[in-house]
Amino acid sequence: MKLWLKFCFILGLCVHLNACVAQKVTLPSVEDQESRWEKFTTAAIDEHPYTLQGSFRFGDKENTNRVNYIFWSNGSLPLRVDVMAGLGASIAKIREDAEEVLIYFVQDKKAMLMENYHEMNPLVSLGMPVPISFYEMSLLLRGGFNQVLQELNLDSVKTFEKAKNEFEKYSYYFSSINMDGLLQLNENGMPVHCEIDNTWAFDLSYDEKTMLPSRVVISSLIDDYKAILLVKERSNPPQYKKEDLIFELPTGTEFIKE
Secondary structure (H helix, E strand, O other): OHHHHHHHHHHHHHHHHHHHHHHOOOOOOHHHHHHHHHHHHHOOOOOOOEEEEEEEEEEOOOOEEEEEEEEEEOOOOOEEEEEEOOOOOEEEEEEEOOOEEEEEEOOOOEEEEEEOOOOOOHHHHHOOOOOOOHHHHHHHHOOOHHHHHOOOEEEEEEEOOOOOOHHHHEEEEEEOOOOEEEEEEOOOOOEEEEEEOOOEEEEEEEOOOOOOEEEEEEEEOOOOOEEEEEEEEEEOOOOOOHHHHOOOOOOOOEEOOO
16 A cells, blocks of 8 residues: 555656646746847838728726728828718728828718827827827737837836746847837737837737737726727729828818817
């Protein structure tokens, strides 16, 4: 009986040690760390005509709204955006270029024209206080998050040997011309988690075929506000004409002051 108990003890000890080895995450290499950052910072977007369609859910726990969107452009500014209610009714038409952003509120028959500066986020006018503009949102959805962050400087990197997820092995702490924060990148150098200015967090999921963002969750780090951005369809149509990227305001449209 003692021999049998001893055998069981040794067997159990071996199983426990094997489990510990299996759960241990190997310390990331410096080469892998540097490779991911280089892939992220050097990623580029081809400038070609595109259309993006999806939905945008935003709000806090007590008040959540959902709209559908269509983005289209020839790959750079100007950008056209249509915002619709869940049943398809048009809510707003937007045109953004390098100098101005024009928003027409369809149901109210009112318009707003604002200068396109970083400090003036037109999404706030639509009740969406997220920290990116329409054009930056289009860059993000097309795989250009590095262009949204702009002129990144890598300040430091922290490695985590006991990371639960593969992308959590490294946190890249950065500064840029507009913000500071941290990034966590997957093996392809694509951002999975980002925090900026200790105020906002981005969590990105990718489509397995296109390897482009299919779901982006933007969360406030100071309250319970959250926005969920989904991409449902992508297409690359022929070159848009100039008239495709503008819209005429109806006669009698009232302009709202900023």
